[in-house]
Amino acid sequence: MRLKRMSAILLASAAAAVLAACGQNADxxxxxxxxxxxxxxxxxxxxxxxxxxxxxxxxxxxxFTKETxxxxxxxxxxxxxxxxxxxxxxxxxxxxxxFWMHSNEAERYMTNGLLLDLxxxxxxxxxxDLANYPEDIVKLYNNNNKQYAVPKDVDTIAxxxxxxxxxxxxxxxxxxxxxxxxVFEAAKKLTKEDxxxxxxxxxxxxxxxxxxxxxxxxxxxxxxxxxxxxGWDDPKTIQAMEMxxxxxxxxxMPTLETMSENGEDVLFQSGKxxxxxxxxxxxxYFKENEYTAENCDCVELPMNAETGxxxxxxxxxxxxxxxxxxHTEDAWKLIEYLGSKEAQIKQAELGITMSAYKDTSDAWANxxxxxxxxxxxxxxxxxIRPYSKTxxxxxxxANEILKEVYAGDKPMADACRExxxxxxxxxxxx
Numbered sequence: 001m002r003l004k005r006m007s008a009i010l011l012a013s014a015a016a017a018v019l020a021a022c023g024q025n026a027d028x029x030x031x032x033x034x035x036x037x038x039x040x041x042x043x044x045x046x047x048x049x050x051x052x053x054x055x056x057x058x059x060x061x062x063x064f065t066k067e068t069x070x071x072x073x074x075x076x077x078x079x080x081x082x083x084x085x086x087x088x089x090x091x092x093x094x095x096x097x098x099f100w101m102h103s104n105e106a107e108r109y110m111t112n113g114l115l116l117d118l119x120x121x122x123x124x125x126x127x128x129d130l131a132n133y134p135e136d137i138v139k140l141y142n143n144n145n146k147q148y149a150v151p152k153d154v155d156t157i158a159x160x161x162x163x164x165x166x167x168x169x170x171x172x173x174x175x176x177x178x179x180x181x182x183v184f185e186a187a188k189k190l191t192k193e194d195x196x197x198x199x200x201x202x203x204x205x206x207x208x209x210x211x212x213x214x215x216x217x218x219x220x221x222x223x224x225x226x227x228x229x230x231g232w233d234d235p236k237t238i239q240a241m242e243m244x245x246x247x248x249x250x251x252x253m254p255t256l257e258t259m260s261e262n263g264e265d266v267l268f269q270s271g272k273x274x275x276x277x278x279x280x281x282x283x284x285y286f287k288e289n290e291y292t293a294e295n296c297d298c299v300e301l302p303m304n305a306e307t308g309x310x311x312x313x314x315x316x317x318x319x320x321x322x323x324x325x326x327h328t329e330d331a332w333k334l335i336e337y338l339g340s341k342e343a344q345i346k347q348a349e350l351g352i353t354m355s356a357y358k359d360t361s362d363a364w365a366n367x368x369x370x371x372x373x374x375x376x377x378x379x380x381x382x383x384i385r386p387y388s389k390t391x392x393x394x395x396x397x398a399n400e401i402l403k404e405v406y407a408g409d410k411p412m413a414d415a416c417r418e419x420x421x422x423x424x425x426x427x428x429x430x
Contacts (some may be wrong), residue, residue: 003321044072044327044334049082049094052284055326056350063346064337070330090114095322097331100320101149102139103315103387104395110143111389116321119147121332127340129354133356134385137316149318151356153347155280156312156378157378164295165190165197165274172276172295176377179305180214180243183275187252190274194225194353199252200275201264202244204402207395208385209279214240217304217311228427232398233420240414245405245412256406259318268292277301280354280364280375287351298375311379315385316356337340394423 046061050053054076060189061072073095077085083105089095090109101109109115122128130138133151141149171189174182187199202210212222220237223230231237247253254267264276269289278286278298286292303310319338321331337343344357351367354375365372387395398419404410 011375018310034104035364040195041328043329044070044098045096046072046074046334047082047085047099048074048076049079050281050284051076052282052288053352056284056347056352059350060338060343061334061344064334067337068333070333071332089322093179093324095325097325097327098319098321098334101141101318101320103385104391106141106149107143107387107389109320110141110146110148114323115148116323116325116328116331117146117148118150118321118332118335119145121336122147125336127336129261132341133360134316134358136314137318137356138385140316140384141318149320150335152317152319152338152339153281153353154314154316154356154379156314156375156376156382157277157279158212158288158298158378159301160268160276160278160286160295160296160298162268162271162274165271165394169274174299174302176300176303176374178299178302180302181215181305184243184247184250184252185301187247187275188250191252195254197271198254198267198273200247200277201253201259201267201273202247202277203259203264204256204406205395205399206264206277207398208315209277211241211244212313212386213301213311216313216383217301217309218243219307223388223423223427224281227388227430230394230420230423230427232423233417233426238416240263241412242328243414248406249408256403259285268296271295280372283351283364283370283372287370293350293369297371298374299378310378311381311383313385314379314382336358388427391425394419394426397422397426 006233048057058074061074063245065071086099095114101115104374122130128150130147134154137151137154138147141147141151159174161172166173169190169407171186174186183200190199191197199257201272201293215222215237216238220230220234221241222237252274253259259267263271265282265285267273268276269286270293271291288298301310301312320334321335341357341360344355344360345363347353348355348361348364348426349367352366354361354364361376401410401415401419405415421430
């Protein structure tokens with residue numbers, strides 16, 4: 001298939017040289033034709049990193065083809081290789097026509113002229129009005145008042161649990177009234193001494209679905225609103241992370257090595273852990289898995305015992321196009337379609353993920369036999385996923401330092417202060 005060949009070429013070139021800081025601007029942008037002019041002379045390449053969404057997404061692309069006559073084909077490259085592939089494509093001028101953009105990397109791609117400026121197109125569109133999407137998600141893909149992506153989705157976090165394991169242990173199922181301590185107490189009862197089963201799992205790099213929620217629920221923060229200061233050394237941040245440290249020390253989670261090799265989702269679907277914190281984007285994966293479909297369900301995140309409030313970190317992907325693509329006009333037509341209310345409803349109905357377009361996610365909540373309303377309820381109190389121009393740099397450092405805590409080689413408080421020091425230096429250099 002054309003898209004698979006392109007992916008292979010990009011990954012091969014990436015092995016030779018990865019684009020450093022995306023330092024090339026994309027000049028020579030193809031002149032755009034009007035809506036009434038000729039259709040694309042080729043198939044639009046649409047690149048994503050989530051195979052769980054590919055099947056449903058292709059159905060939407062097929063609907064787009066029926067409406068416009070423009071063919072579009074989706075391809076999937078794993079998250080770990082996705083950005084290497086895009087960097088190689090940016091270096092060689094061979095980016096996919098349309099692709100997912102993430103808050104971790106958006107700033108880098110926008111400031112280096114690699115994304116198609118959609119500002120004027122959106123203003124003249126009768127399908128796209130940015131007021132219909134969460135403001136925070138829109139801002140993720142805006143630079144100097146220029147819009148470089150249309151929101152694709154919005155996500156929140158919920159607590160998943162294995163009903164079979166709870167029943168066998170005689171533990172009541174989690175409810176919306178649970179606190180973080182309730183999770184811990186249940187995890188202790190659900191952990192077996194022989195290591196065959198653990199109460200829960202949370203990896204050192206599971207920030208958005210994991211400990212970020214604990215931090216913000218406790219009144220801490222990761223980055224200041226002006227993005228100039230780290231919150232890792234804030235007392236409330238440290239307090240929340242010390243709660244995680246107590247879970248690690250209590251042995252209610254598998255070793256970091258086990259979690260790194262398998263991932264919380266794999267451990268959960270194979271019946272090795274009783275609870276896991278997962279984003280709404282995991283629905284397609286869990287509903288297709290026979291074990292989770294039969295034995296598992298989800299509920300709102302735990303609440304803060306003192307305030308009675310709960311907080312979910314949220315994020316949203318964006319549909320972007322290559323600035324120097326061969327089919328920029330057709331690429332825009334596809335993005336416009338994917339961001340439309342019609343396509344966003346289809347995305348929800350197919351259970352692909354929660355949609356970014358306001359009031360279109362109810363269909364998603366009814367797309368599977370899980371308590372998916374829990375995810376919608378988490379939208380009452382949300383905070384946007386922390387980000388800056390150097391998100392990847394300071395997040396990777398945090399992941400590295402937290403490994404020492406998981407190994408028992410460093411106190412959590414010291415780790416938090418070390419992360420803050422590094423992050424502040426990184427922010428100062430932006």
